[in-house]
Amino acid sequence: MAVTLADVAARAGVSSATVSRVLNGNYPVAGSTRERVQRAVEELDYVVNGQARALAAATSDLVGVLVNDVADPFFGLIASALQSEIGVGGGQPDAGKLAVVCNTGGSPEAELTYLTLLERQRAAGVVLTGGAVEDDAHTAAVATRLARLARSGTRIVLCGRPPLPAGSGPEAATIAFDNRGGARRLTEHLISLGHRRIGYVTGPQGRSTTRHRLEGHRAALAARGLGPQTRAGAHAEQLIVHGGYDRGAGYDATLELLRRDDGITAIAAANDTVALGVCAALRDSGLRIPEDVSVAGFDDLPFGVDASPALTTVRIPLQDAGARAGRLVLGRVAPPPGGVATVATELMVRGSTAPPGGSR
Amino acid sequence: MAVTLADVAARAGVSSATVSRVLNGNYPVAGSTRERVQRAVEELDYVVNGQARALAAATSDLVGVLVNDVADPFFGLIASALQSEIGVGGGQPDAGKLAVVCNTGGSPEAELTYLTLLERQRAAGVVLTGGAVEDDAHTAAVATRLARLARSGTRIVLCGRPPLPAGSGPEAATIAFDNRGGARRLTEHLISLGHRRIGYVTGPQGRSTTRHRLEGHRAALAARGLGPQTRAGAHAEQLIVHGGYDRGAGYDATLELLRRDDGITAIAAANDTVALGVCAALRDSGLRIPEDVSVAGFDDLPFGVDASPALTTVRIPLQDAGARAGRLVLGRVAPPPGGVATVATELMVRGSTAPPGGSR
DNA sequence: CTGTTAGCGCATTCAA
DNA sequence: TTGAATGCGCTAACAG
Numbered sequence: 001m002a003v004t005l006a007d008v009a010a011r012a013g014v015s016s017a018t019v020s021r022v023l024n025g026n027y028p029v030a031g032s033t034r035e036r037v038q039r040a041v042e043e044l045d046y047v048v049n050g051q052a053r054a055l056a057a058a059t060s061d062l063v064g065v066l067v068n069d070v071a072d073p074f075f076g077l078i079a080s081a082l083q084s085e086i087g088v089g090g091g092q093p094d095a096g097k098l099a100v101v102c103n104t105g106g107s108p109e110a111e112l113t114y115l116t117l118l119e120r121q122r123a124a125g126v127v128l129t130g131g132a133v134e135d136d137a138h139t140a141a142v143a144t145r146l147a148r149l150a151r152s153g154t155r156i157v158l159c160g161r162p163p164l165p166a167g168s169g170p171e172a173a174t175i176a177f178d179n180r181g182g183a184r185r186l187t188e189h190l191i192s193l194g195h196r197r198i199g200y201v202t203g204p205q206g207r208s209t210t211r212h213r214l215e216g217h218r219a220a221l222a223a224r225g226l227g228p229q230t231r232a233g234a235h236a237e238q239l240i241v242h243g244g245y246d247r248g249a250g251y252d253a254t255l256e257l258l259r260r261d262d263g264i265t266a267i268a269a270a271n272d273t274v275a276l277g278v279c280a281a282l283r284d285s286g287l288r289i290p291e292d293v294s295v296a297g298f299d300d301l302p303f304g305v306d307a308s309p310a311l312t313t314v315r316i317p318l319q320d321a322g323a324r325a326g327r328l329v330l331g332r333v334a335p336p337p338g339g340v341a342t343v344a345t346e347l348m349v350r351g352s353t354a355p356p357g358g359s360r
Numbered sequence: 361m362a363v364t365l366a367d368v369a370a371r372a373g374v375s376s377a378t379v380s381r382v383l384n385g386n387y388p389v390a391g392s393t394r395e396r397v398q399r400a401v402e403e404l405d406y407v408v409n410g411q412a413r414a415l416a417a418a419t420s421d422l423v424g425v426l427v428n429d430v431a432d433p434f435f436g437l438i439a440s441a442l443q444s445e446i447g448v449g450g451g452q453p454d455a456g457k458l459a460v461v462c463n464t465g466g467s468p469e470a471e472l473t474y475l476t477l478l479e480r481q482r483a484a485g486v487v488l489t490g491g492a493v494e495d496d497a498h499t500a501a502v503a504t505r506l507a508r509l510a511r512s513g514t515r516i517v518l519c520g521r522p523p524l525p526a527g528s529g530p531e532a533a534t535i536a537f538d539n540r541g542g543a544r545r546l547t548e549h550l551i552s553l554g555h556r557r558i559g560y561v562t563g564p565q566g567r568s569t570t571r572h573r574l575e576g577h578r579a580a581l582a583a584r585g586l587g588p589q590t591r592a593g594a595h596a597e598q599l600i601v602h603g604g605y606d607r608g609a610g611y612d613a614t615l616e617l618l619r620r621d622d623g624i625t626a627i628a629a630a631n632d633t634v635a636l637g638v639c640a641a642l643r644d645s646g647l648r649i650p651e652d653v654s655v656a657g658f659d660d661l662p663f664g665v666d667a668s669p670a671l672t673t674v675r676i677p678l679q680d681a682g683a684r685a686g687r688l689v690l691g692r693v694a695p696p697p698g699g700v701a702t703v704a705t706e707l708m709v710r711g712s713t714a715p716p717g718g719s720r
Numbered sequence: 721c722t723g724t725t726a727g728c729g730c731a732t733t734c735a736a
Numbered sequence: 737t738t739g740a741a742t743g744c745g746c747t748a749a750c751a752g
Contacts, residue, residue, distance in 0.1 A: 048745085049415070057748080069436075070436045071436035073432075117448070306639065375739045381732095412731090416743080
């Protein structure tokens with residue numbers, strides 16, 4: 001049915017080995033035969049069988065990218081940058097690898113299943129993006145899978161999640177985000193504006209990102225004497241509501257926060273999407289932003305500047321991180337010393353935060 | 361290095377053929393040997409080599425999904441739904457196929473290159489999403505590529521773009537969006553609110569989506585006697601500015617529109633993202649939405665309801681469409697009669713549009 | 721520089 | 737019900 005190497009060889013009057021050499025350009029081939037072969041390839045519209053090639057050469061053109069949610073621009077930006085680095089866009093025209101985007105939906109089972117599927121395909125590399133599920137059993141299961149993958153030559157890169165527990169096996173280059181530091185600076189910003197009763201809407205429970213951001217928030221409170229053990233911060237923990245990463249979570253959590261303390265003057269959200277939900281709930285409650293309540297997000301996704309007012313947030317250089325993950329997973333750059341690179345986050349102050357006391 | 365079928369066979373004391381049969385469950389195998397084999401598989405942590413299997417069985421676990429921009433939720437929503445239909449989420453636990461997401465960036469060359477890469481991988485199916493580049497040469501090139509793919513057994517699905525020119529070869533099931541109808545209803549909505557000087561910011565030139573939406577807009581104007589050939593609509597064409605699908609395009613186009621006619625009372629945008637840019641430009645120009653200028657988008661992406669005011673737009677059931685594309689590409693459902701299904705779009709009226717004459 | 725020869729790991733005939 | 741043999745299409749030694 002399909003044209004094979006042998007067909008091309010026959011047409012060009014050479015052996016299939018020669019055709020292979022012309023195609024791969026790894027061995028010297030006489031100019032004249034090369035031309036004949038190339039002509040035959042074009043005449044026959046020959047396209048190599050990647051699976052056969054992979055089998056014979058023990059290589060692969062696939063790179064797996066695990067994301068929690070493709071529809072979330074957070075992951076979209078990472079995946080996009082990663083792909084243009086490994087795929088058709090970035091590198092050599094021919095050597096493009098294909099990104100297999102695996103949408104785990106945050107499900108640990110799906111994560112493991114996808115790792116198995118990628119192992120089946122003998123993927124050249126696997127990139128795990130976004131916050132990790134913090135469950136010892138699951139972490140161990142992932143580490144085991146990754147170790148096996150690494151042993152069979154698959155490069156492993158972690159992007160936006162903490163490194164694997166030391167000694168758990170595989171060497172995985174890690175690009176970690178400074179979520180803790182970013183969250184801390186964000187809350188410090190709110191405090192220095194004069195806010196004292198600051199609500200916090202977390203991400204989904206049991207995720208590393210959620211935990212780190214919350215830790216940063218608490219650290220900032222504690223450093224300014226607003227921790228739960230102080231008089232001023234006696235209710236600090238009550239102003240933390242657990243949510244998810246979607247808009248609805250921000251909306252609901254905000255109503256809950258207002259119920260718990262209608263004197264809140266600022267709310268920090270787990271991410272920008274949640275922050276939009278927070279804004280919507282505040283507006284629906286008749287509160288103005290930032291006059292009545294300041295709002296802050298996290299990630300600095302593109303839509304944040306279009307919110308009204310523009311969202312104060314913490315910028316993560318997602319595209320840089322994704323591109324770097326792409327280079328790492330191809331082995332085009334050396335892994336960072338110690339295997340872990342932490343990318344800095346940057347506070348972006350915009351219109352949604354202001355000193356408290358606008359009018360209530 | 362890696363465990364192979366032969367290793368499992370040896371351990372179980374059977375032939376590799378038997379192991380294969382157990383794994384695939386296609387042939388009768390005695391219960392006792394089945395168990396022995398399964399135990400051996402587990403003990404050895406055996407994972408089939410997908411490439412070898414694909415080569416031998418002439419099958420593939422890969423489905424290619426071409427998108428213009430992964431970071432755009434428009435495509436993210438489609439891809440997400442599609443993937444949960446074909447992948448780990450939707451179907452049988454084991455039969456999950458992997459989605460290869462190919463980010464073309466709207467580049468025709470990239471599109472062709474990816475089709476070649478997918479042909480190399482002998483993908484089980486290919487889904488082309490989003491507006492098509494309208495260039496005869498390119499359309500023909502794509503059709504040729506698709507025809508070859510189809511001939512070698514790859515299923516082709518078009519989602520969100522018009523069907524291939526009739527007789528151009530491959531049988532591709534198509535899920536088309538009623539962009540024209542949606543745009544028309546949207547502009548009719550603006551007209552019926554009382555708007556007469558309506559700006560329009562198009563998407564990138566030379567894309568089917570751009571053209572169809574613009575046609576719908578023009579049709580609505582013409583139907584209400586506001587076409588360029590009428591007195592009332594003499595300047596109608598001047599109020600159309602060509603842009604792109606990003607926020608910046610909306611911003612710039614809006615400034616240009618205001619320059620051309622500062623009496624504009626409504627602006628329709630190519631999509632929701634562009635509409636946000638439009639809103640930003642209007643606000644920066646000191647205009648209120650919708651009192652001074654009404655704004656409308658297209659697509660109904662999730663962030664639209666969080667804009668302030670919430671964005672009037674046209675809803676496309678992207679998730680349904682993506683899921684359906686997934687079922688089609690797996691052959692799980694029969695293609696629609698005629699090969700083309702047009703999904704309806706729905707006008708979503710929200711706060712960003714209102715009668716003109718608020719205050720200027 | 722080029723042809724010949726072996727596999728890569730698996731599915732699938734054909735026999736038994 | 738099972739095993740042995742063959743080939744999927746290609747790359748990589750090994751000769752020449």
